[in-house]
Amino acid sequence: MKYNVILGTGSSAPENVVTNHDLEKIMDTSDEWIVQRTGIKSRHIARPGEKFSDFAVASARTALERAGIAASDLDLIIAGTMTADYIMPSGACSVQAILGADKATGMDVCAACSGFIYGLSIADKYLKCDPDLHILVIGGEIVSHHLDWDDRTTAVLFGDGVGAAVVGARSEGHRLLAVETGSNGNLGSLLYIQGGGSATPITKDFDIKDTYIQMKGREIFKHAIKNMVDISNRALKNAGVSLDQVTKIIPHQANIRIIEMLAHQFKKPMSEVFVNIDRYGNTSAGTIPIAFNEAVEAEFLQPGDIVLMTVFGGGLTWAAAVIEW
């Protein structure tokens, strides 16, 4: 009997680190406010010329090496991102070309922060149709290009970075027990980028401010908790696992207060919850795979752990995955 398993993980972020104290110098904010309201102390911000594929390829190479899979053996590359190198071709196709993953199919998933777990969901279903496939799932962003550095309500929150996992079917390994996704397009205006699409195309009168992220933070906060709890419960039910059996949580890293509220709702101590928001901020589709990879590298995940991942983002979208480590 073969199961869908995680074969390897990797992550990568720009070298350039911007601290809250650096931000204090360019906008009306303070380290104290940012730490207290969000838990963020610093974030990685791409330098000019650095692009999505640089970090996607680096994280993919690590994940492939740990999986013992050659790029030429990949059948599918799924990139959860809204900040690929180009509008066209897709980020997955850019990665395919650099890796030389010649037999793979490449596609992007546009689900904002939920992109990586959406990608896992697609990989899970492909593998249920054909267990011989090897799939690279990437999630992450160069989101800093969409930040208004004059807007303290969004600029301090986000950072750049990408993570990846290789998924395949094996008789043993880190088993993917369930992946669930959801969305509500009616609430799209709570978190959006107005310009660059067909509604507000780039014309000669285009206002650069239309490429910046707009967010109604307080409302998003409420929806984030409710939907991450609901989708987690659905994923646990489908995995045949009770909340009591969950031993580790890897949550979306958008705000430490959201993470703490989630832990409280799940009646779990923070010692069982992986947190790296202090060093990364919100990397959108990057939060889950970067945290996942760091949790693996730090041996925070131990054999036998039941791991719950859950995420929330623009769309609105949300998702959860349950893995037996």
Ligand code: UT7
């Ligand atoms: O990844 C997608 C999902 N995203 C999320 O889940 C984010 C969810 N939302 C949040 O995390 C929080 O709502 C924020 C961190 C975005 C904002 O925290 P908040 O506690 O909801 O603050 P607020 O927006 O209500 O603002 C409170 C005050 C305001 O001042 P006044 O009007 O009370 O005088 C803001 O102007 O804090 C002010 N403020 C700041 N002050 C210093 C907002 N941003 C800053 C800042 N520095 N960077």
